[in-house]
Amino acid sequence: MELAEYLRAHRERQLEELATFAAFPSVSALDEHRQDLLACAGWLEQHLAGLGLDNVQLLEAGGNPVAYGEWLGAGSDAPTILVYGHYDVQPADPFELWTTPPFTPTVRDGAMFARGISDNKGPIFAALAGIGSTLAAEGRLACNVKVIVEGEEELRSDRLDALIDRRRDLLAADLLVNTDGAFLAPGQPSVPVGLRGMVAIELTLTTAAGDLHSGLFGGVVPNALHALTQLLATLRAPDGRVLVDGFYDGVLPVPEAELAAWAALPLDDADIRAQAGVPALMGGPEPSTLERQWSQPTLDLNGVWGGFQGQGVKTVIPAQGHAKLSCRLVPGQRMDEVLARVITHLERHTRDGAQLRIVSTLEGTPPMVMPADHPAVTAARTALTAGFGREAVLCRLGVSVPVNEIVDRHLGIPAVQLASSSPTDAFHAPDEHFTLASFDAGVRTMAEFLPAYAAAHRG
Secondary structure, rough: OOHHHHHHHHHHHHHEEEEEEEHHEEOOOOOOHHHHHHHHHHEEEEEHHHHHOOOEEEEEOOOOOOOEEOOOOOOOOOOEEEEEEEOOEEEOHHHOOOOOOOOOOOOOOOEOOOHHHHHHHHHHHHHHHHHHHHHHOOOOOOOOOEEEEEEHHHHHOEEEHHHHHHHHHHHHHEEEEEEEOOEEOOOOOOOOOOOOOOEEEEEEEEEEOOOHHHHHOOOOOHHHHHHHHHHHHOOOOOOOOOOOOOOOOOOOOOOOOHHHHOOOOOOOOOHHHHHHHHOOOOOOOOOHHHHHHOOEEEEEEEEEEEEOOOOOOEEEOOEEEEEEEEEEEEEOOOHHHHHHHHHHHHHHHHOOEEEEEEEEEEEEEOEEEEEOOHHHHHHHHHHHHHHOOOOOOEEEEEEOOHHHHHHHHOOOOOOOOOOOOOEEEEEOOOOOOOOOOOOOOHHHHHHHHHHHHHHHHHH
């Protein structure tokens, strides 16, 4: 049977299986869903076996298991790809903002709605459908394939890091194919060749042994929240430029040819405003919005709290203020150096009468750039163009993807993003959805990628 005929004949069954997959409330952040995660992993194990993969098993990672399967029938001369996705999802609250229940997958307006359907159950399921459909229709694959689907990506993949280190022989491959992510614009297939890195800091600022009465002591003792907001205000200029000494040291310039390619992309400031749902963007005309988004480092406050936050009025002078901030990094920056510079800045700008304590720091993942002419990039562009029926473009993304760095560090292999989601799919938000057109295209894309990468790898 021809692959296209097979896909037509089995589409409804595959969509029903996707709905079953999406119905598991596999929320890794909440202990109450531990059994749901285990059930979802068990379902995946059976599904991988049903696709025709061999050596199917659940790899114990010390937390939620990792579903694994392989097909190695292409022979030793063919490349091996390691296909990655995750089955855990974000919490679904606030539930009242969902049109239909988040774990009752519902098809309407040409899309399936469910928590985690776009991040990442739909894309990984579509990729697996492309692999299984090719095996069923043609009896073989152009590449050797290994699959891992983890259950803790939304928690940062720390246990996956340790697992890959322990199971290097089992997971050895030539390339990671990561289905997690999104296109740069709706309907515009794209291959990211650069990702920003990330570090984070949590801090506490203390000005007294305890909260004080604002009538008795107002005007004569320091207020931790005022001191904190004044300290945080020293970190950035109004246009977003980071004011930490040496923050931009080492940042590598983007090649002129790549900048010219970005300028020609079908994405402008109005599109980005629409994606973000904001009335205006930050920063001036130089550097461009895409340069700031993809190739410039950032520093952002992620949370600020302290004092009284209950109902009514409690007139206190808070003794402590707390904040969390993160930095996105670009090639040329080192995580440890950026952390040290930000902490030094905070220490220097803490006012008399306040005590700064760094509660924790996090070195998330370093920035990464992949050559635009890498065989995997060439194959991904070919496959996405065929799968989505529109010329795939090269881009960078401002996000950080831990698994790409993990496999590079432990397995010594590059990674290519082969996403099928759109930035407007409401990731992590109510009414998250995955269009049926994206599902169909994602299936075709993986089926096209296998022979394209095999050919590019040989050439």
